[in-house]
Amino acid sequence: MKKYDVIIIGCGAAGLSAARAALTNKRSVLILDMGERPARKVLVSGGGRCNFTNLAVGVNRYFGKNPDFVRSALSKVKPSDILDWAKSHRLNWVEKSPGQFFCATNSADFVEALISDVNLADIKTNTFVNDIEKKENKFIVKTKKSDYECDSVIVATGGISYPALDVSDFGYMIAKKFGHKIIPTRPALISLKTPAFSPELSGISINVEIKIGKNIISDSLLFTHSGIGGPAAYRASLYEFDNGIYINFLPGLDIYKWIMDSKKIDGKKSLQTILMTKMTRNLAKWFSKDITKNIADLSGKEVLEISKRLSEFYIPGNNLTRLGMQNAEVTFGGISTEFISSKTMESKLCPGLYFVGEVLDIAGDLGGFNLHFAFASGLTAGGYA
Numbered sequence: 001m002k003k004y005d006v007i008i009i010g011c012g013a014a015g016l017s018a019a020r021a022a023l024t025n026k027r028s029v030l031i032l033d034m035g036e037r038p039a040r041k042v043l044v045s046g047g048g049r050c051n052f053t054n055l056a057v058g059v060n061r062y063f064g065k066n067p068d069f070v071r072s073a074l075s076k077v078k079p080s081d082i083l084d085w086a087k088s089h090r091l092n093w094v095e096k097s098p099g100q101f102f103c104a105t106n107s108a109d110f111v112e113a114l115i116s117d118v119n120l121a122d123i124k125t126n127t128f129v130n131d132i133e134k135k136e137n138k139f140i141v142k143t144k145k146s147d148y149e150c151d152s153v154i155v156a157t158g159g160i161s162y163p164a165l166d167v168s169d170f171g172y173m174i175a176k177k178f179g180h181k182i183i184p185t186r187p188a189l190i191s192l193k194t195p196a197f198s199p200e201l202s203g204i205s206i207n208v209e210i211k212i213g214k215n216i217i218s219d220s221l222l223f224t225h226s227g228i229g230g231p232a233a234y235r236a237s238l239y240e241f242d243n244g245i246y247i248n249f250l251p252g253l254d255i256y257k258w259i260m261d262s263k264k265i266d267g268k269k270s271l272q273t274i275l276m277t278k279m280t281r282n283l284a285k286w287f288s289k290d291i292t293k294n295i296a297d298l299s300g301k302e303v304l305e306i307s308k309r310l311s312e313f314y315i316p317g318n319n320l321t322r323l324g325m326q327n328a329e330v331t332f333g334g335i336s337t338e339f340i341s342s343k344t345m346e347s348k349l350c351p352g353l354y355f356v357g358e359v360l361d362i363a364g365d366l367g368g369f370n371l372h373f374a375f376a377s378g379l380t381a382g383g384y385a
């Protein structure tokens with residue numbers, strides 16, 4: 001049986017980062033992946049341009065039972081470290097919005113750089129790991145063709161969302177085997193289905209504020225055939241919304257005052273015409289569909305109702321569903337962090353066994369936070385393994 005110091009299961013962003021750190025410590029490394037090629041999620045990420053980090057990285061951008069778990073890894077691996085790494089590989093980037101970094105070329109260049117760091121590791125693709133056993137202080141990692149022995153195992157098998165990229169729940173299965181709890185999974189960073197809007201609005205995008213409990217998301221929303229998508233809806237999908245969500249379609253504007261003032265200056269105009277100064281024609285038409293009067297003839301009460309509709313558009317929780325795992329960018333839930341050391345990513349129940357990246361009960365916000373955590377947790381575990 002072939003022996004290694006460290007075996008990493010999963011050759012994604014987290015697994016490759018773990019391998020780089022372990023190799024730096026002169027460990028012998030084997031990476032096993034069930035897919036045909038490494039880092040397929042990195043390849044599709046950011047629309048093929050890989051949004052790889054964000055200067056706003058911080059505990060408040062992570063979700064799970066204990067988001068504080070990410071603190072230690074984030075303090076070791078900062079966005080500037082990822083940018084320095086990219087620079088060292090001559091990768092150019094673009095800052096699409098302030099602090100949000102994408103590859104200037106494409107994700108394939110990014111993946112190539114990740115792989116070039118681990119050329120001292122053995123990488124076996126098309127290799128599904130079906131079990132891990134611990135015998136005394138050694139692990140036996142089992143695949144269909146061969147078994148391998150090692151001192152440390154790093155499980156970097158990712159989530160179960162986006163199944164087109166050959167995902168597996170092996171990480172959850174192995175965590176359970178060694179006594180860890182699994183937090184129920186659900187799709188996140190995904191569009192929301194709702195009958196609240198007409199399919200005719202599909203394709204329209206507008207900057208909104210979404211309020212969910214005490215949380216406010218300011219981002220762009222895209223109407224879809226089945227509801228809402230775009231960054232604002234994707235980010236909303238990370239929250240529990242049983243009590244519904246409120247959308248402000250004209251954030252930063254005192255809508256009541258604006259319409260009341262317009263009554264004096266543009267009283268002969270229709271509500272649709274007035275709204276069209278702030279939004280597309282079709283959206284303005286939809287918001288004013290029952291109102292045929294000129295705005296001069298609207299009562300104060302009617303203006304109040306209209307302004308509430310625009311600034312506090314309520315969608316009850318039972319009228320909102322996340323689209324399935326099929327297209328979700330990330331899996332919410334996963335291996336509970338309760339018995340995992342946040343300092344090293346090592347299991348507190350099974351020394352030598354590490355869990356990193358999306359397989360954990362950690363989901364990051366939209367904007368490069370998931371890849372950043374995959375890098376940070378992978379580098380952390382690889383440095384200790």
Ligand SMILES: Cc1cc2nc3c(=O)[nH]c(=O)nc-3n(C[C@H](O)[C@H](O)[C@H](O)COP(=O)(O)OP(=O)(O)OC[C@H]3O[C@@H](n4cnc5c(N)ncnc54)[C@H](O)[C@@H]3O)c2cc1C
Binds near residue numbers: 041046
């Ligand atoms: C469409 C899309 C766009 C995204 N865009 C962004 C973005 O721009 N920025 C961002 O930060 N995040 C983005 N994400 C999320 C991000 O890509 C993931 O969170 C991140 O890649 C997870 O990395 P990982 O290494 O933990 O897991 P993965 O990348 O999922 O890697 C896990 C690997 O484990 C392998 N594996 C699983 N089970 C087994 C097994 N039993 N045996 C062997 N191998 C196994 C899989 O084949 C896979 O290669 C996006 C995700 C998607 C789907």
